[in-house]
Amino acid sequence: MKKGRVTIKDIARELNIAPSTVSRALNDHPAIKKETKEAVKALAEKLDYQPNLLALNLLQKKSNTIGVIVPEITGHFFSAIITGVQDVIVHSEYNIMICLSNESYEEELTIVKRLSKIQIDGVLVSPSSETKNFDHFKKLQKSGIPIVVFDRDCPGLEADKVLVDDYFGAFQAVEYLIGIGCNRIAHLGGPLNLSTTEHRLQGYLDALHKNKVAVNDQYVVHVSGFSHEEVELATKELLNNNELPDAIFAYSDNLAISAMHTAKELGLQIPGQISIVGFDDEPHSAFITPALSTVWQPVYSMGMLSARILLSHLKNPNTPPEYRKEVFKPELVIRASSKENKLVSED
Amino acid sequence: MKKGRVTIKDIARELNIAPSTVSRALNDHPAIKKETKEAVKALAEKLDYQPNLLALNLLQKKSNTIGVIVPEITGHFFSAIITGVQDVIVHSEYNIMICLSNESYEEELTIVKRLSKIQIDGVLVSPSSETKNFDHFKKLQKSGIPIVVFDRDCPGLEADKVLVDDYFGAFQAVEYLIGIGCNRIAHLGGPLNLSTTEHRLQGYLDALHKNKVAVNDQYVVHVSGFSHEEVELATKELLNNNELPDAIFAYSDNLAISAMHTAKELGLQIPGQISIVGFDDEPHSAFITPALSTVWQPVYSMGMLSARILLSHLKNPNTPPEYRKEVFKPELVIRASSKENKLVSED
DNA sequence: TTGTAGGCGTTATCAG
DNA sequence: CTGATAACGCCTACAA
Numbered sequence: 001m002k003k004g005r006v007t008i009k010d011i012a013r014e015l016n017i018a019p020s021t022v023s024r025a026l027n028d029h030p031a032i033k034k035e036t037k038e039a040v041k042a043l044a045e046k047l048d049y050q051p052n053l054l055a056l057n058l059l060q061k062k063s064n065t066i067g068v069i070v071p072e073i074t075g076h077f078f079s080a081i082i083t084g085v086q087d088v089i090v091h092s093e094y095n096i097m098i099c100l101s102n103e104s105y106e107e108e109l110t111i112v113k114r115l116s117k118i119q120i121d122g123v124l125v126s127p128s129s130e131t132k133n134f135d136h137f138k139k140l141q142k143s144g145i146p147i148v149v150f151d152r153d154c155p156g157l158e159a160d161k162v163l164v165d166d167y168f169g170a171f172q173a174v175e176y177l178i179g180i181g182c183n184r185i186a187h188l189g190g191p192l193n194l195s196t197t198e199h200r201l202q203g204y205l206d207a208l209h210k211n212k213v214a215v216n217d218q219y220v221v222h223v224s225g226f227s228h229e230e231v232e233l234a235t236k237e238l239l240n241n242n243e244l245p246d247a248i249f250a251y252s253d254n255l256a257i258s259a260m261h262t263a264k265e266l267g268l269q270i271p272g273q274i275s276i277v278g279f280d281d282e283p284h285s286a287f288i289t290p291a292l293s294t295v296w297q298p299v300y301s302m303g304m305l306s307a308r309i310l311l312s313h314l315k316n317p318n319t320p321p322e323y324r325k326e327v328f329k330p331e332l333v334i335r336a337s338s339k340e341n342k343l344v345s346e347d
Numbered sequence: 348m349k350k351g352r353v354t355i356k357d358i359a360r361e362l363n364i365a366p367s368t369v370s371r372a373l374n375d376h377p378a379i380k381k382e383t384k385e386a387v388k389a390l391a392e393k394l395d396y397q398p399n400l401l402a403l404n405l406l407q408k409k410s411n412t413i414g415v416i417v418p419e420i421t422g423h424f425f426s427a428i429i430t431g432v433q434d435v436i437v438h439s440e441y442n443i444m445i446c447l448s449n450e451s452y453e454e455e456l457t458i459v460k461r462l463s464k465i466q467i468d469g470v471l472v473s474p475s476s477e478t479k480n481f482d483h484f485k486k487l488q489k490s491g492i493p494i495v496v497f498d499r500d501c502p503g504l505e506a507d508k509v510l511v512d513d514y515f516g517a518f519q520a521v522e523y524l525i526g527i528g529c530n531r532i533a534h535l536g537g538p539l540n541l542s543t544t545e546h547r548l549q550g551y552l553d554a555l556h557k558n559k560v561a562v563n564d565q566y567v568v569h570v571s572g573f574s575h576e577e578v579e580l581a582t583k584e585l586l587n588n589n590e591l592p593d594a595i596f597a598y599s600d601n602l603a604i605s606a607m608h609t610a611k612e613l614g615l616q617i618p619g620q621i622s623i624v625g626f627d628d629e630p631h632s633a634f635i636t637p638a639l640s641t642v643w644q645p646v647y648s649m650g651m652l653s654a655r656i657l658l659s660h661l662k663n664p665n666t667p668p669e670y671r672k673e674v675f676k677p678e679l680v681i682r683a684s685s686k687e688n689k690l691v692s693e694d
Numbered sequence: 695t696t697g698t699a700g701g702c703g704t705t706a707t708c709a710g
Numbered sequence: 711c712t713g714a715t716a717a718c719g720c721c722t723a724c725a726a
Contacts, residue, residue, distance in 0.1 A: 052466070054401070119399070284629075
């Protein structure tokens with residue numbers, strides 16, 4: 001008649017042996033008699049003994065938990081990455097704690113503090129769009145916690161990184177637009193301090209330069225966040241140019257869809273008068289009308305790889321001299337929102 | 348020159364006082380001299396003392412963590428619920444552990460075992476579509492862990508529940524379809540052992556009965572899972588009827604969109620020849636063409652309420668005599684995929 | 695092969 | 711007001 005769960009002491013008492021013997025038996029310690037082991041294990045089974053991980057955590061000074069910090073999960077992008085992460089981690093002894101920063105630097109700070117308090121063992125992170133300073137991550141690293149950065153880079157932070165070649169994706173997309181005859185290509189860019197924003201912008205600019213298409217400052221607009229209002233505002237700014245762009249390369253599918261919406265409201269034909277290309281290849285992008293051309297990224301694989309890298313560090317706690325940097329190649333997916341149509345609109 | 352993090356003992360030694368005094372000072376115990384408190388707090392600050400929650404966990408026999416079990420997060424539905432949960436929990440002292448069952452009963456079992464092992468304090472759960480038996484949840488409850496079920500009910504399990512009136516939503520949707528002149532209304536149903544499937548089906552049937560529209564068995568098809576193949580198969584079965592339905596009420600937006608796709612491939616006009624109504628109001632449903640009529644649910648609020656209910660139990664660990672059952676009202680959203688168009692098609 | 699003792703970091707209890 | 715002590719459940723030297 002004990003209260004609470006059964007412990008190794010209970011087993012020990014019942015069997016008239018020492019708790020340490022029970023512990024060893026349960027852990028298959030070589031120096032324990034076979035019969036003892038069997039007796040212990042049998043009783044443990046019978047009593048439905050569950051090792052108290054909380055006690056182990058204290059002993060080992062680790063939580064057996066890894067944290068995943070993402071800006072949001074309502075879109076498909078981070079959800080899919082997380083699913084990849086989870087499908088790897090689930091086969092390890094670690095638990096996952098998913099934390100949402102809601103694109104807020106403040107909340108990200110709070111999260112990091114919390115994770116640090118619970119002695120997290122490792123962290124996967126994609127910083128918020130507000131985050132410019134990575135000291136909070138560095139602090140984690142200093143206390144020995146390995147960090148893997150994914151998708152959104154943290155420039156200046158030395159860590160493992162699993163990224164996408166955003167520059168390449170953007171370059172391809174824009175060169176494609178040029179190829180189909182667009183020459184007033186606008187860019188609806190992301191929040192300014194994201195690495196992804198910067199790389200996609202750079203890819204856009206370089207594609208224009210390389211193909212000797214004039215760059216027009218008025219054709220580049222950046223959102224400051226992903227709220228509906230901000231996106232709409234930016235889109236309108238772009239489309240209210242006195243000389244209308246004949247194509248928009250957007251930072252993301254969501255921005256692209258917003259742009260498409262606004263363009264339709266203005267009575268523009270897509271792709272007749274204006275072509276639109278997004279980035280991310282969200283699943284619904286294929287279902288909107290016209291179906292959105294976009295840049296696909298291997299999200300699930302990114303999640304899996306990030307998790308694997310973190311696990312490998314956790315298994316080899318010897319300070320690794322060098323960090324891995326894996327860059328996935330994205331792929332242009334051409335659909336109905338962009339079409340060769342400039343024969344007419346050449347004035 | 349200590350190794351590892353600073354503990355209460357370090358502070359005690361430095362100040363020549365007892366560890367227990369430090370503990371009390373840090374916790375603002377009333378019976379501690381003001382100056383002592385200040386000295387302790389100052390030093391703690393200076394040394395960047397972080398309380399070791401792992402030790403606390405062991406002492407209190409609780410993990411200060413709540414688990415959230417969902418079938419998946421790549422869709423908007425559960426992501427939004429989780430976001431609601433998180434936005435509530437983040438203001439408490441609890442951590443969240445999000446677990447994905449991938450719509451698999453096996454994985455759900457594994458998750459529950461894990462959560463039980465780490466001495467989870469409470470659980471929010473929406474069961475997988477394969478789950479027919481809720482003993483694993485009952486076992487959790489028996490060990491004193493409060494459970495709140497959300498969205499998908501677990502019939503027979505006594506627990507707090509935060510649900511949606513699926514019956515009402517379905518009834519409304521189908522009655523609306525009848526109102527615009529449809530009389531060969533098909534139902535593309537969800538997996539059979541989900542409560543939501545059952546209630547939506549019942550709402551569909553009752554709406555037909557009440558309005559004296561004949562029920563045709565061939566017009567009711569259920570998917571067995573949410574994989575693309577299965578959905579496509581079921582959709583085709585529905586549309587390959589010798590007498591084509593003039594409307595489809597689908598279990599979810601995703602099923603509806605798949606149906607729409609297939610219908611388009613068959614050259615059908617939507618809503619000209621066939622109206623389609625979904626369920627969930629996923630954000631992208633407004634952007635597809637034609638925009639999908641659907642049934643909206645207050646997802647974010649459901650997440651928040653579920654979390655609040657769980658927290659209230661955690662704060663009052665006295666066995667609560669009765670469970671709460673909260674049922675949200677969904678709302679029909681009419682868009683372009685359903686239209687009054689039967690004047691013509693009446694043969 | 696097994697038992698004893700100490701400790702992981704914290705708090706609660708009981709003295710003083 | 712503060713100090714010593716025990717305890718949470720487990721593991722790991724060290725001893726026997």
